[in-house]
Amino acid sequence: MNNNIRDIEEALGVILPGAYSSFLLQEQLPGDHFINDLLTLYGTDSLLERNTTYQVQHYLPAYISIGDDSGGQAILLHCNDSDEKVYLTGYGALDTGSMEVIGNSFSTWSQEGYPLEVLREAPDVLAFRASETYQLRTAYQEIHRALTQLEKAKATGMDLKTYLTQKRALQQQIKDFEIQHAGKKYRV
Incomplete structure (x- = not known):
C-alpha cells in the first residue's frame, strides 16, 4: 500500500495530505469506499484514474480529488498540510472560487460521518451576494x-x-x- 501511495503522489505530482495518507494506510482501501448512497471515497486503485480523467491537477494543481457525491461534485483536499479543509465543487467548475468548505479537516470530517453540508460558501457565491x-x-x-x-x-x-x-x-x-x-x- 505504501508504494501505491508513493506511485499516486509521483504520477499526480502532489504529496497526499498527512491525515488522508494515514487514512489510506490504515483502512487499506484499494477499491472505492461507499459511505452511503451519495458519497464515495476513492480507493487507491481509482484515485489516480479519477484525478487524471477529470484533470484535477491541471485546474487545481495543489489539490487532489478524494471522492465524489454521486452527483458530479468532487470532494477535494489541498495537498499542503497547512490547509486541512475538505472542499466540495463541481467537476465542471474546478476552480478555487467555486469551492465550498464541507469540513475543517479530513480527520474531523471523517469522525463526523462525512457530512456534505456546506460550512462556508464559495468565494464566488459570497462575491455575488455582495x-x-x-x-x-x-x-x-x-x-x-x-x-x-x-x-x-x-x-x-x-x-x-x-x-x-x-x-x-x-x-x-x-x-x-x-x-x-x-x-x-x-x-x-
Whole structure:
C-alpha cells in the first residue's frame, strides 16, 4: 500500500495530505469506499484514474480529488498540510472560487460521518451576494413578495379600500424601482 501511495503522489505530482495518507494506510482501501448512497471515497486503485480523467491537477494543481457525491461534485483536499479543509465543487467548475468548505479537516470530517453540508460558501457565491445585481434582485423580489402577500390578505377578507390603497402603493414602488434601475440586471 505504501508504494501505491508513493506511485499516486509521483504520477499526480502532489504529496497526499498527512491525515488522508494515514487514512489510506490504515483502512487499506484499494477499491472505492461507499459511505452511503451519495458519497464515495476513492480507493487507491481509482484515485489516480479519477484525478487524471477529470484533470484535477491541471485546474487545481495543489489539490487532489478524494471522492465524489454521486452527483458530479468532487470532494477535494489541498495537498499542503497547512490547509486541512475538505472542499466540495463541481467537476465542471474546478476552480478555487467555486469551492465550498464541507469540513475543517479530513480527520474531523471523517469522525463526523462525512457530512456534505456546506460550512462556508464559495468565494464566488459570497462575491455575488455582495454585488449590486444581487442587492437589486433581492429588493425587487421583496416588493413582489409584498404584492403576493397583499393578494393573500385580500382573499382572507381584507376590506377593499385598504387593499386598493396598498396595491396602488406597491405598484408605484415597482414602477419607481424599474425607472430608477432601468438598464441594470435585476430580473431573474
